[in-house]
Every structure is written in structure tokens, then in C-alpha cells.
Amino acid sequence: MSSDTENKLQACLEIGKTLIATFKIQEILELIMTKISQLIPAHNWSLLLEDEATGELRFEIAVGIDKSEVKDIRIRPGEGIAGTVFSSGKPIFIPDVRKDGRFNHKVDQETGFVTRSIYCVPVQAKDRVLGVIEIINVNDVDSFEDRYLSILTILSDYVAIAVENSQLFAQVERLSITDEYTGHYNARFLHQNLKRFIAEANRSREGLTVAFVDIDDFKTIVDTHGHLAAGQVLKEVAGTIASRLSQKDVLIKYGGDEYVLIFRDKGRTEAVRQMDSIAQSIKESRYLISETPDLTLTASFGMAVYPEDAETEKDLLILADNAMFAAKRARKKARFRRE
Numbered sequence: 149m150s151s152d153t154e155n156k157l158q159a160c161l162e163i164g165k166t167l168i169a170t171f172k173i174q175e176i177l178e179l180i181m182t183k184i185s186q187l188i189p190a191h192n193w194s195l196l197l198e199d200e201a202t203g204e205l206r207f208e209i210a211v212g213i214d215k216s217e218v219k220d221i222r223i224r225p226g227e228g229i230a231g232t233v234f235s236s237g238k239p240i241f242i243p244d245v246r247k248d249g250r251f252n253h254k255v256d257q258e259t260g261f262v263t264r265s266i267y268c269v270p271v272q273a274k275d276r277v278l279g280v281i282e283i284i285n286v287n288d289v290d291s292f293e294d295r296y297l298s299i300l301t302i303l304s305d306y307v308a309i310a311v312e313n314s315q316l317f318a319q320v321e322r323l324s325i326t327d328e329y330t331g332h333y334n335a336r337f338l339h340q341n342l343k344r345f346i347a348e349a350n351r352s353r354e355g356l357t358v359a360f361v362d363i364d365d366f367k368t369i370v371d372t373h374g375h376l377a378a379g380q381v382l383k384e385v386a387g388t389i390a391s392r393l394s395q396k397d398v399l400i401k402y403g404g405d406e407y408v409l410i411f412r413d414k415g416r417t418e419a420v421r422q423m424d425s426i427a428q429s430i431k432e433s434r435y436l437i438s439e440t441p442d443l444t445l446t447a448s449f450g451m452a453v454y455p456e457d458a459e460t461e462k463d464l465l466i467l468a469d470n471a472m473f474a475a476k477r478a479r480k481k482a483r484f485r486r487e
Contacts, residue, residue, distance in 0.1 A: 155187060173314035180306055181209040184281070188296045191285035192261075195307065196223065196230055197271070198279055205234055205279060212284075217259045228252025229266050230280050237277045239269040239297075243289045265289055269300055273308040281307065327401035329379045330386035338400045338408055342461040345398075345412055346454055355415030358408065358464045359423055359451040360472035361389065364479065366405035369443065377436055384435050385445065392426045408468075416453045423449045448476040 162179070177195060185193045192212030196205040205223040207215060225235045232250055233240050243265050245251040256263055267283040281304050286292050325337035342358075349356035363369075363385060370378040382405065389407060390399050398410040409426075411419045427447060435443040450471025458464045 173310060176310040177209050177307065180303055180310070181211050181281075184283070184300065184303055185211045187299055188283055188292075189287035190283045194218075194282045194284070195271070196234075196279050196282065197311065198234070198277075205230055208279070213259065213261065218255065221255060221258055223252075223254070228254065229268050230282060233268045233270050233280045234277055237270045237272055237275075239301075240266070241268075241293060242266045267292060267296075267300070269304050271304050271307045271311065273312045278308055278311045329382045330401045331383070332386050332390070333398065333400045335400065335402050335408075338402065338410075339461075341398075342410070342464070345410055346461065348412065349454060352413075354413040355411070355418065356454040357411040357414050357416065357419035357451055358454070358468045359411065359419060359449055360402070360468045361407040361409060361423075361426070362448045362472055362476060363405040364446045364448055364476065373436065373439065377439065381435050381443065381445075384433075385430060385447070388429050388433050389426055392422070392429050397422075406472075408465075416451075416456070419451055419453070423451065446479075448472055448479055450475050 162183070181193055181195050190212075192210065194207055194211070194213075195209040197208045198204070199206045199222065202222065203225065205225075207218040207221060209215075210218055223231045223234075225231050229240055229242065229245075229248075229250055229252070231252075240250075242248045242251065245263050245266060251263070251266070255261065261284075264285050267286060269281050270277045271279040271281060281300065283296075283300070286296075288295070325333055325340070327334040345356060363381070366378070366381075369381055373381075382401065386399065386401060386407065389409070393399060393409070394413075396412045397414075398412065400408040400410070402408045409423075411422060414422060427449060430445055430447050433445070435445055450468050450473065452458050452464045452467035452471065454464055458467050
């Protein structure tokens with residue numbers, strides 16, 4: 149077995165072990181691109197992946213060039229060689245870019261680099277193209293395909309596996325901290341992150357308030373309209389609450405008909421003002437508008453402020469929950485007196 153073949157086999161084995169051992173996508177991608185740069189002599193090697201928000205290609209890994217020069221560059225599907233490969237899912241090999249009208253000078257103009265040759269292959273999982281790998285200005289143009297195309301195809305498959313695994317892992321992780329009815333965070337997220345929020349409050353010296361929100365008479369909604377409609381109410385109320393929150397506030401669907409609000413930069417006075425605004429918005433909104441008649445709701449609130457009321461996650465939650473139930477009991481007593 150030649151040393152060249154041994155090196156390729158060793159690279160595949162090392163990457164395979166890393167794929168099994170970790171979900172750290174950046175570590176895996178950097179290893180793969182480093183191996184490509186070691187196996188295929190060229191001037192630089194780049195991995196471009198789809199930006200899921202825009203559908204464009206962005207530079208994820210750049211070997212042989214300063215990534216800061218290309219980090220803001222975006223390539224549209226069908227634009228230039230990389231964009232064409234991304235759209236078609238077919239590799240393109242251009243020994244001399246001066247002779248191919250598809251070549252786009254955008255990256256060269258941004259970086260001052262001079263591209264002579266491009267070898268670009270898709271990173272593909274089943275029928276979906278996730279990105280492309282570019283090899284720029286290879287040392288041996290004439291024998292590139294015979295010597296390197298097979299290993300480049302294998303390593304691009306490793307990239308696809310790594311990216312797909314990372315996306316699936318992220319999806320599972322998102323689902324594990326997301327409430328099925330409302331799409332907002334759930335109790336698991338709260339218990340995983342409240343300690344971090346407290347640490348942030350200590351560093352920033354800004355306020356931190358935990359508030360419980362409970363829909364009044366929710367059991368009546370379930371009994372009257374059924375569980376599916378009640379689930380829709382939970383979602384609609386979450387939307388009402390979210391519309392009154394700032395970017396730093398956190399909404400959590402906690403359990404049953406309860407929500408938890410984390411005001412990460414608000415002390416008692418600001419939090420009370422915010423909760424009053426939310427309570428009024430809930431009271432003025434209409435729910436289950438497809439039903440006849442639709443619903444109007446009220447909610448009970450309770451809060452605890454860090455560190456004035458409590459200094460631990462557990463105590464904050466207990467105090468806020470107790471305050472909410474005290475408010476609910478007081479509301480029921482007041483209604484009973486009126487009746």
C-alpha cells in the first residue's frame with residue numbers, strides 16, 4: 149500500500165472516530181477541512197454551508213486564507229461556481245477560470261486573491277445539498293481528478309453526515325426544552341437556565357424577577373370546550389403575554405395553565421408595571437374567536453425578586469408560586485363577596 153493511500157485511509161479512520169465521539173460540529177468540520185488541506189495540495193480550501201435563514205452560502209471553514217476576509221461574504225444559489233454547484237448538486241472542475249463564464253470575481257475582489265483554478269464539490273445528504281467544498285489553485289491540475297476526486301467525495305460525505313447529525317441533535321435539543329402546545333420554552337428550560345440568569349444578574353447588577361401567571365378558571369374552559377380547545381387557549385394566551393415582553397424577558401410554559409416569566413433586567417417596580425400591562429392585555433383580548441361565543445379571560449400573578457426576596461432558584465420559584473396562589477385566592481374571595 150502506497151503512503152498516499154495510507155494517508156487517505158488514516159484520515160478517514162480519524163474522521164470516522166471523531167464523528168462517533170462528539171457532536172461538536174465545529175471540531176469535526178475543522179478536522180475534515182484540515183485533512184483535505186493535508187491530502188490535496190493547493191493554495192486554499194474552503195467549506196461553505198447554507199445559511200438556513202437566507203438560503204445563501206456562507207464561509208464556515210477557510211484554510212489557507214484569513215476567514216475574517218470572507219466571513220461576511222454571501223453567495224446566492226446559482227451565483228458563480230459555488231452557487232452553481234449548490235443549486236445543481238453536481239461537482240464542477242475548472243482548470244482555468246479565465247475560460248469559464250460562470251466564474252464570479254466577487255470573492256477575489258473582496259479579498260485581493262487571484263483565483264486560477266477551482267474544484268468544487270457538493271456537500272449532499274440524500275437529495276438535499278447542504279453546502280459545497282472548494283479547492284482553489286491546486287498544485288497538480290492535470291492529475292487532480294484521478295488522484296484526489298475520490299477522497300474529496302468521501303470527505304464531503306463526512307461533512308454531510310456531520311452537518312446532518314448536528315441539525316438533528318439541535319432539533320431534538322430544541323424539542324426537549326419546548327412546550328408542545330405553545331411553542332415557547334418549557335419547565336426543563338427553566339430549571340436548566342435559572343441559575344445562569346441569576347449569575348448574569350450578579351455580574352450586571354441589574355434586577356431579576358421571577359413571576360408566575362395562572363389562567364383563572366381554566367378547568368371550566370376544559371370542561372366546556374374540551375382539551376383541544378383548551379390547548380389552543382394556552383397557545384393564544386402565550387401569544388398575548390409574549391406581545392408584551394421585551395427582548396430580554398423570557399416566557400416559559402410551566403405546567404397545566406401556568407406560565408413563568410423571567411424579567412432579566414427588571415426589579416420589583418418595573419416588573420409590577422410589566423405584569424399590570426400583561427394582565428390588562430389578557431383581560432382585553434378575545435380567545436377562541438372561532439367558537440360561539442368566544443372567551444374573555446383573566447389571570448393571577450405572583451412574583452419574587454432576586455436577591456431581595458430569595459437568593460436561590462428554588463426559593464425564588466416557591467415564593468413566586470405561593471404569591472400567585474395567594475392572588476388567586478384573593479380574587480376568588482372578592483368575586484364571592486360580589487356575588
